[in-house]
Amino acid sequence: MPDDSGESKTGFENLPPSAKLVAKVIEHEGAMDANEISESARLHPSTTRDALKRLAEEGVVDVTVDSDDGRRLVYTID
Numbered sequence: 001m002p003d004d005s006g007e008s009k010t011g012f013e014n015l016p017p018s019a020k021l022v023a024k025v026i027e028h029e030g031a032m033d034a035n036e037i038s039e040s041a042r043l044h045p046s047t048t049r050d051a052l053k054r055l056a057e058e059g060v061v062d063v064t065v066d067s068d069d070g071r072r073l074v075y076t077i078d
């Protein structure tokens with residue numbers, strides 16, 4: 001994601017549009033799980049999962065396990 005100086009995080013510009021959309025949704029809405037992101041972005045769940053995988057590989061999103069439900073992964077952007 002571009003920061004205040006106008007520079008991009010490494011590799012962000014090379015991500016597909018779906019990954020950029022997912023990143024914007026998380027940035028705007030805050031911490032969410034994959035189902036919530038999929039609904040908010042209006043993307044198919046498999047497209048959302050692929051986008052989240054790419055974003056995590058590029059270090060754009062952080063993935064944590066929900067402390068209340070250990071089966072749920074929560075995605076955030078710092």
